[in-house]
Amino acid sequence: MNGVLQELVERGGGLVTRAVARQVVPEWTLERACGSGGLVRVLPEVFVAAHLLGGRQGVGSGAPALSRLDPALGRRAALAWADGRGALSHLSALVVWGLRRQRAGDLLHLSAPAGAGLRSRPGVTVHRRQGLVLEPPQVVVRQGLAVTRLEQAVVDSWPLLPPAERRAPVIRAVNDRLTTPERLRSALEGAPKLNDRATFRTLLTRLAEGCRSPLEIWGHEHVFTGPGMPTFRRQVRVCVGRRTMYLDMFAERERVNVELDGATTHGDPRQREIDLRRDALLASIGILVVRFAHRRLVHEGDDVRRETLAILATRRAGTRV
Known part of the structure; x- marks a missing residue:
């Protein structure tokens, strides 16, 4: 490859556009680099160094060139092609916002104003949107990339995700x-x-x-509502000395805090020690902590409900003595 062009590609992190290349080398230099296998066109007017198209696990050799790039380089290539006429959106925006990990072979998503002149290409889907303005608050720059605002990205991605995966980005964002x-x-x-x-x-x-968390939602909908259950206050902030804690579900009258332990914490000695210290601090100010594991909540919901009602009744009786 021509030395000047190679330096330009390296400065671009492995990527160059035709418009940029033509500012420093003749058109035939770019075409020769593609013909010799040094550069590969991944999108119209966008080229990357051929060695960066190495096989990615889970992506076949017949996949679009864009899908065979490292995800970060692929996102840059898509925006270079859009050239200010679009922004990363939908699932691609969730990746930039840190709410999802891009998977092998995932399509890239761009949103563009209806009259932008962009259309979908192999490896990238363009969503044309009436009224889209590529400026804040609709589009912002994050990690150096133009991306749709978080709330729009979450809503747009909802129907594209399998039903079992839809809630996680929403919960994490909050x-x-x-x-x-x-x-x-x-x-x-x-x-x-x-x-x-x-x-x-x-x-x-x-x-x-x-x-x-999904576990708290499950508990709310299937266990901790209905006759006899108090209206629990959630995420209540409590300070004991210099320590600040947030209570999952707090029955204020009975001074009972119900904690729901997720499956990932089961059997973790370090987390168990942290929980015991936390529970002791709360006990020092008269708050009883009752913990239910993921397995019991999901598979023994009726028993958990009966135990919770009995504990609350005992606490109420104790306050009347």
Whole structure:
């Protein structure tokens, strides 16, 4: 490959566009580099160093060249092709926002204004959107990449994900304080025909009520509601000395905190020690901690419900003595 062109490609992190290359080398130099196998065209007017198209696990040799790139380089290539006319969106935006890991062979997604002149190509799907403005607040720059705002990306991705994977990005976005249930609900209102919209709305309701994990949502819907159950306060902030803690489900009158231990914490000695210290601190201010493991909550829900009601009744009786 021509030395000047090779330096240009290296400075571009393995990528160069025709417009940039033509500023420093003749057109035939670029064509010769492609003909000799030094460069490969991955999108119209976008080229990458051929050695960067090494086989990725799970991606066949017949896959589009764009899909055979390292995901980060693929995203850069898609935006270079868009040339300011589009932004990463949908599942690709979730990756940039840190809410999903890009998988081998995943299509890249771009959103563009209706009149931008972009159309889908092998390895990249273009979503044309009326009224899209490629500026804040609709589009922002994150990690140096133009990307649709988080709330829009979450809503757009909902129907593209398998049903079992839809809740995780929503829950994580709220838990990581990247957004709020209210802002997500506002974005959802702009998608009245979204597939499985009712499930999304219910999830946002549970998050607004303080649920912060699939297990807590399960408990709320199947165990800790109904006759005899108090209205638990969720994610209650409690300070003991210099320690600040958040209680999963707090029955204020009975001063009982119900903690739901996820499957990943089962059998972890270090986490068990942390929990014991935390429970002792809460006991020092009169709060009883009751813990239920993932297995019991899911498979022995009726027993968990009866035990919780009995504990609450005993605590109420004790306050009257």
